[in-house]
Amino acid sequence: xxxxxxxxxxxxxxxxxxxxxxxxxxxxxxxxxxxxxxxxxxxxxxxxxxxxxxxxxxxxxxxxxxxxxxxxxxxxxxxxxxxxxxxxxxxxxxxxxxxxxxxxxxxxxxxxxxxxxxxxxxxxxxxxxxxxxxxxxxxxxxxxxxxxxxxxxxxxxxxxxxxxxxxxxxxxxxxxxxxxxxxxxxxxxxxxxxxxxxxxxxxxxxxxxxxxxxxxxxxxxxxxxxxxxxxxxxxxxxxxxxxxxxxxxxxxxxxxxxxxxxxxxxxxxxxxxxxxxxxxxxxxxxxxxxxxxxxxxxxxxxxxxxxxxxxxxxxxxxxxxxxxxxxxxxxxxxxxxxxxxxxxx
Numbered sequence: 639x640x641x642x643x644x645x646x647x648x649x650x651x652x653x654x655x656x657x658x659x660x661x662x663x664x665x666x667x668x669x670x671x672x673x674x675x676x677x678x679x680x681x682x683x684x685x686x687x688x689x690x691x692x693x694x695x696x697x698x699x700x701x702x703x704x705x706x707x708x709x710x711x712x713x714x715x716x717x718x719x720x721x722x723x724x725x726x727x728x729x730x731x732x733x734x735x736x737x738x739x740x741x742x743x744x745x746x747x748x749x750x751x752x753x754x755x756x757x758x759x760x761x762x763x764x765x766x767x768x769x770x771x772x773x774x775x776x777x778x779x780x781x782x783x784x785x786x787x788x789x790x791x792x793x794x795x796x797x798x799x800x801x802x803x804x805x806x807x808x809x810x811x812x813x814x815x816x817x818x819x820x821x822x823x824x825x826x827x828x829x830x831x832x833x834x835x836x837x838x839x840x841x842x843x844x845x846x847x848x849x850x851x852x853x854x855x856x857x858x859x860x861x862x863x864x865x866x867x868x869x870x871x872x873x874x875x876x877x878x879x880x881x882x883x884x885x886x887x888x889x890x891x892x893x894x895x896x897x898x899x900x901x902x903x904x905x906x907x908x909x910x911x912x913x914x915x916x917x918x919x920x921x922x923x924x925x926x927x928x929x930x931x932x933x934x935x936x937x938x939x940x941x942x943x944x945x946x947x948x949x950x951x952x953x954x955x956x957x958x959x960x961x962x963x964x965x966x967x968x969x970x971x972x973x974x975x976x977x978x979x980x981x982x983x
Contacts, residue, residue: 681942687979689945691972694952698969701956702727703739710754713962718762719774719825720962721755722781727966728752729784731973756785763789771796774825776833783840790841800834801846809856816857816881821919824963832888839892851894854885861885862901879909880922883929890932899933906930910940914947920958923947924967928974936982945975 702724706712713720728737738751763782782789790797815829831850838846861877882905889896896902906926910916915923927944934941948968951958958968 678939678943681939681946684942686936686942686945686975689942689949691945691949691976691979694949695969695972695976697956698952698958698965698972699731702962702965702969704741705957705962706741706750706755708741708743708748708750710750710752710756710758712755716774716825718759718778722759722778723963723966725752725755725759726781726784727970729781730970735785756782760786760789771830772826773828773830773833776830776837777825780833780837780840783837787840790837794841797834797837797841797843797846800830801843801849804846804849804853807853809853809860812853813857813860813877816877819878819881821878821880821917821921824921828884832884835888835892847892847894851889851892854889854894855897858882858885858896858898858902862898862905878922879905879916880919880925883916883922883926887925887929890929903930903933906940910943914943914945916944920948920951920961920964921967924964924971927971931974931978934978936979941975945972948972 702712706724711717711721712724733752735753735756736751738749740747740749742748759778760782763779779789779793812829812831819827819829831853835847835850835854837843838850861882865876882902886896886899886902906916910926911918916926917923923944927941927948930938930941930944948958948971952968953960956965958964
């Protein structure tokens with residue numbers, strides 16, 4: 639019923655914007671803000687576990703399986719990277735490399751296997767150019783290493799080079815790279831430091847983990863002092879909310895205590911959009927919710943509103959925004975929420 643209310647509100651607001659005259663006077667008693675305030679009051683009486691989270695997860699996973707090609711490839715804009723994203727997701731859900739299912743093709747039903755997908759990206763990793771390493775390349779390397787840790791062995795010099803470069807990098811240099819981030823080109827504007835943290839965790843490179851952790855911690859401190867209540871994806875010099883959330887989330891994943899947790903929570907509360915999103919972006923909303931979960935309760939209003947937003951944004955097919963990357967982020971988030979509910983109830 640909450641999802642129905644959400645879409646009714648969108649339709650009402652559209653009509654209000656197009657046909658209300660004068661809009662200024664009407665907005666005080668009618669419009670999206672008041673309607674969402676009513677919805678928020680209703681959410682206070684509803685538990686997270688009453689939302690159709692599991693249904694959305696199952697639908698999304700089944701749709702993902704249907705989206706694979708006969709050759710084990712996902713996506714069309716950036717198939718290599720998108721295939722790696724899906725592989726990493728299925729690995730996180732304990733799928734084996736030889737997991738198979740059936741898809742419909744023009745020639746009839748055909749079996750597909752994650753092994754085909756793994757072989758596809760493994761071949762590319764073997765040809766990896768290390769002169770200008772990007773976040774995308776590192777991510778693909780990381781995903782292959784999840785199934786075959788020995789994949790990283792020929793690239794240890796790359797990790798050593800990054801570790802040495804990190805000695806010369808200041809937190810201001812890093813923050814400047816964070817500020818170049820754009821959700822529209824998420825994989826190409828994310829600093830490689832994030833994925834290096836996960837790679838270092840896989841191989842047990844404690845020194846590198848400590849350096850990255852220190853860099854992230856100092857950067858968080860600066861971001862907060864600069865005015866954490868004003869995040870923007872525009873070129874304003876402010877660090878985008880998604881980058882701030884991913885700093886906190888990465889520290890949590892590599893078992894380092896994220897600093898300034900209370901300040902982060904305050905920033906999140908001040909920057910959540912009225913309909914439940916952050917920056918009106920599915921990926922950003924997903925990352926923020928995931929970074930919130932370790933310190934929230936099942937009654938958390940930001941979590942309820944954010945979860946409702948993600949559920950409402952799933953299309954009839956089961957995807958989010960027709961994007962492999964955003965669908966994976968949304969699914970990971972909903973799965974984390976489901977796990978969180980299980981731990982709280």
